[in-house]
Amino acid sequence: MDIIYTIWLRSMKRFVRSKSRIIGSVSMPLFFLLFLGFGLNSVVQLPGIGGNYILFLVPGMVSMSVMFTSVFSGIQVIWDKQFGFLKETLVAPVSRLEIMLGQTAGGATTAVLQGFIILVLSLFIGLQVSGLTGFMIALLFMALVAVSFTAFGIAIASRMEDMTGFQLIMNFVVFPIFGLSGAMFPISSLPAWIVPLTLLDPLTYGVEGIRYGLTGASQINPVVCFAVIGGFSLAMTITGAVLFRTIKI
């Protein structure tokens, strides 16, 4: 535990010091929220869900913030590899599992904090949280999304030599996962052939879970959401840990 804490602590110190990075990664989902939300609010009709589009979008943008930040935190292991710091950790008499779990905990906490910032900012544009329980449910789902995708990032970083492949991963893996997740549109309004793809996307269950917590309504049963994203985060952590064991420096 103490080793996991040590590595988590380092992530937190770096997070607090990187003001420009915090602002940078909050701004993108925030702009999405403002431009898409206000731009499409009067145009978009949401069949059977009620409420306006901008409030529908909030959970989606919170998960976007959490997901992108966590993938990025996971992939930062490559920076540690390139700048040599990873060696210092790997040569210490600690297990690689502890290092990986520490990295995951650190990255996930960072991501949840980023999502939380979006959540708080959304309060100013009319988000009304139903209560403390709902809020805690949303946080739980944010944490599960964060763990899943930090571990996913670490898994990728364990196999990549340098950051050159990063853009490729972002465009062909991360963005499609986000786009298909129902973060920006209700699943029920999609063409029938896309629906199965959306249901295969683990992020869908994260988004819906957060949506359930924040607005009290979701298109997928929250218990199912919890089971799927919970299972996915476990599977990713195991995959990440296995791949991290084989990391070469």
Next chain:
Amino acid sequence: MTIAVQIQNLSRHFNDLVAVDNISFDIHQGEIFGLLGPNGAGKTTTLSMLATMLTPTSGSATVNGIDIEKDPDGVRKSIGIVFQDQSLDEELTAWENMDFHGRLYRIPKGTRDQRITELLTLVELNDRRDDIVKTFSGGMRRRLEIARGLLHHPAVLFLDEPTLGLDPQTRNHLWNYIATLAKENGITIILTTHYMDEADRLCNRIAIIDHGKIIATGTPKNLKDGLGGDIVTIGSSEPAAVAEALQEPWICRVETHNDNVVVSLKNADQYISTIVTILNTRQIPITSIAIHKPTLEDVFLSFTGRTIREQEASQKENMRIHMKMGRH
């Protein structure tokens, strides 16, 4: 004398490249041992194996009596290592880098804080302890890394090219630190270097490594004495004729390298005029002539037939290509 590191028939291959080729030697406790050789000779690979970062292809080694393959964690606990490339977190302060290390090695808080202060004072960085490492110069970073490597009181400290890329003044400074460390704390220091002067000045004993093989071991003095006295280097357009002319009983060795003839003999200053006379009588042209005390560079030259710089130029590229292939 207690043995700190014992290496037996250790080899490491990267695909078809033999980076370390069946090396064996012992390192005694409390000595500064230098692994000297050109870049790409296998120094870092050897160090990585001893530090359990790489598994040997064959052979075995013990560090502090612990087998590197059977108990890597035990080895890791008892060694400190300063890597060739920087391995600090630049966004943390000096203190935080030390603290991170201390926690990783599970040093309890009270002891940890006390040792960090001691070590930062030793490397003269205590007044900069709360500054972000990004603002540190190359020499300061090296000193911080050495301090960090000592934090958990290792019995053996590995230094991989400790003064690479540092200015002469900082190098001198670091040499003093390292020498003091070994003397006052009794720890065994193993360093790799391709600087001959560094090995000569700092190390009690050295092993010269080339193409993955140990070609000579001994104290710098013994290795240099082995050449047989002073070195006279004669430049000539007819090196073969020079070598032939100088077959005298008072000359220990004659070697030809390109246009230079390297002659080893005792009390060269008394014989220099004789040498010139011999060559003049035979009408052999002399373009230059120089006497110097033997250095490790001469030792390297006499064992490999090349200077360390020539060796580096040819090996570096080769090694890089192979390392790349080994990774994919």
